Amino acid sequence: DGGITQSPKYLFRKEGQNVTLSCEQNLNHDAMYWYRQDPGQGLRLIYYSQIVNDFQKGDIAEGYSVSREKKESFPLTVTSAQKNPTAFYLCASSILGGRDPYNEQFFGPGTRLTVL
Amino acid sequence: AQSVTQLDSQVPVFEEAPVELRCNYSSSVSVYLFWYVQYPNQGLQLLLKYLSGSTLVKGINGFEAEFNKSQTSFHLRKPSVHISDTAEYFCVAYSGAGSYQLTFGKGTKLSVIP
Numbered sequence: 001d002g003g004i005t006q007s008p009k010y011l012f013r014k015e016g017q018n019v020t021l022s023c024e025q026n027l028n029h030d031a032m033y034w035y036r037q038d039p040g041q042g043l044r045l046i047y048y049s050q051i052v053n054d055f056q057k058g059d060i061a062e063g064y065s066v067s068r069e070k071k072e073s074f075p076l077t078v079t080s081a082q083k084n085p086t087a088f089y090l091c092a093s094s095i096l097g098g099r100d101p102y103n104e105q106f107f108g109p110g111t112r113l114t115v116l
Numbered sequence: 117a118q119s120v121t122q123l124d125s126q127v128p129v130f131e132e133a134p135v136e137l138r139c140n141y142s143s144s145v146s147v148y149l150f151w152y153v154q155y156p157n158q159g160l161q162l163l164l165k166y167l168s169g170s171t172l173v174k175g176i177n178g179f180e181a182e183f184n185k186s187q188t189s190f191h192l193r194k195p196s197v198h199i200s201d202t203a204e205y206f207c208v209a210y211s212g213a214g215s216y217q218l219t220f221g222k223g224t225k226l227s228v229i230p
Contacts, residue, residue, distance in 0.1 A: 059217075
């Protein structure tokens with residue numbers, strides 16, 4: 001089955017610790033995205049990557065870092081500089097190009113991070 | 117700047133009743149619109165999309181939406197809801213202007229009451 005996997009589903013960390021969230025896709029998609037979801041806020045884009053070894057900041061990149069060493073993997077690190085990291089984190093991927101003006105973003109199941 | 121407004125944060129409705137979830141957008145450029153659904157503690161799933169053509173768009177699970185350019189609206193409707201429709205629904209816009217970023221509304225939680 002093709003899809004996007006995120007691990008772990010739930011993550012607890014102490015304040016001040018860095019933590020890395022995993023996102024893997026076997027859809028052969030070019031682009032990958034990280035979103036943060038807070039109650040009543042919708043989704044906000046943290047980072048996105050269109051190609052291996054390249055990524056761009058989204059609307060709320062401060063306190064986060066990413067890497068894209070492989071096409072299928074796009075891990076997100078929540079650093080100690082992120083002032084309010086407790087949230088639900090969603091990873092997505094999509095193809096690029098094609099005839100459709102919109103290439104659907106497919107979402108993973110999410111990781112709920114709680115900082116104690 | 118593009119924005120999406122979902123007018124209701126929560127909508128309770130009895131089972132088998134009709135429902136409408138309201139969405140308004142603002143944009144000075146061509147816009148593509150979508151509705152995504154999120155079941156509890158899961159990722160988002162595309163429900164339907166409007167790219168061009170017919171303003172009435174049909175999606176999965178019996179949902180449909182109507183694009184109204186003059187009112188800048190894209191309301192989601194279902195004639196008869198089921199318990200399984202209980203979820204959060206997001207109205208989303210994409211400008212398509214060389215950007216890969218989506219603009220999300222804040223979501224509407226639909227609660228279907230048995």
